[in-house]
Amino acid sequence: MHVARRSGRAGEQSVGAQQVLPAVTSRRPPAWRSPRFGVGILLVVGSVALGSWALDRAASGEQMWVARHDLAPGDPVSSEDLRSVAVAWEGDEGVYLTAADVVPGSVAVSFVGAGELVPSAALGVAADVDGRPVTVPVPTGVVVEPGVLVDLWSLPRPGEGEPQQIADGAQVLGVEEDSGLLRSGSGRVARVLVDPAVVPAVLAVQADGGAVTLVERPGS
Structure with a gap:
C-alpha cells in the first residue's frame, strides 16, 4: 500500500510568503481643528464683541450731570459744580439732570453726594429749599x-x-x-x-x- 507523504515545501512556502506590514502610527488632528482651540476663539471673539457693544452703548448714551462735590440744600449750582457723563439710560425721561436743565440762579434743594447723578428734582431756586x-x-x-x-x-x-x-x-x-x-x-x-x-x-x-x-x- 502506497502512503502519500506530505511535502514540507508547502509549509516552507507559506512561511516564506508572510509579509512584514508597516507599523501603524496615530496622527493628531491639526491644532486649528481641536475643540479647545475653537472654544478659545469663540471666547476671544465674544469678549471683543461685548467690549465693542459696551463702547457703542456708552457713546450713544445721553449726556447727564454728575456732582463734582457734595451739593447741600441751598448751595448755588452751576455747570462748574458738575461734570457731564454719557449714560445709557433706559428709564423715564427727565429723571436725571441734563445739560439743558441747569439755569442761572439754580440751587440744590436736596442733598447730592459727590460722584452721584444729579436728579432733576434736586435743583430749584432758594425759595424751594425746605x-x-x-x-x-x-x-x-x-x-x-x-x-x-x-x-x-x-x-x-x-x-x-x-x-x-x-x-x-x-x-x-x-x-x-x-x-x-x-x-x-x-x-x-x-x-x-x-x-x-x-x-x-x-x-x-x-x-x-x-x-x-x-x-x-x-x-x-
Missing part, C-alpha cells in the same frame, strides 16, 4: 458724614429738666472744625437742615446755656 440750616456740636465718638440723617436733642443745664427731642430725621449738610463758640468735645460741628419751626427751639436752648446735640440714626 428747611433752615443750624449748627450743632458733634459729640465725641460720633462719626457723621454729609447726607446722613440724625435726630436733634436739647440738653438743658444740669438740674433744669430732662433732655428732649426737638428734631427727627434732620439731614447733615456738612461737617467742619469747631471755631470754639459751641465748645464741641470732638472739635467738630455739623450743619444740619431742620424744619423752620425747629430753629427757635435750637436758638433758645443755646441762648439759655444748654446744648443741642445730634444722635445718629442707624441705617441712614
Whole structure:
C-alpha cells in the first residue's frame, strides 16, 4: 500500500510568503481643528464683541450731570459744580439732570453726594429749599458724614429738666472744625437742615446755656 507523504515545501512556502506590514502610527488632528482651540476663539471673539457693544452703548448714551462735590440744600449750582457723563439710560425721561436743565440762579434743594447723578428734582431756586440750616456740636465718638440723617436733642443745664427731642430725621449738610463758640468735645460741628419751626427751639436752648446735640440714626 502506497502512503502519500506530505511535502514540507508547502509549509516552507507559506512561511516564506508572510509579509512584514508597516507599523501603524496615530496622527493628531491639526491644532486649528481641536475643540479647545475653537472654544478659545469663540471666547476671544465674544469678549471683543461685548467690549465693542459696551463702547457703542456708552457713546450713544445721553449726556447727564454728575456732582463734582457734595451739593447741600441751598448751595448755588452751576455747570462748574458738575461734570457731564454719557449714560445709557433706559428709564423715564427727565429723571436725571441734563445739560439743558441747569439755569442761572439754580440751587440744590436736596442733598447730592459727590460722584452721584444729579436728579432733576434736586435743583430749584432758594425759595424751594425746605428747611433752615443750624449748627450743632458733634459729640465725641460720633462719626457723621454729609447726607446722613440724625435726630436733634436739647440738653438743658444740669438740674433744669430732662433732655428732649426737638428734631427727627434732620439731614447733615456738612461737617467742619469747631471755631470754639459751641465748645464741641470732638472739635467738630455739623450743619444740619431742620424744619423752620425747629430753629427757635435750637436758638433758645443755646441762648439759655444748654446744648443741642445730634444722635445718629442707624441705617441712614
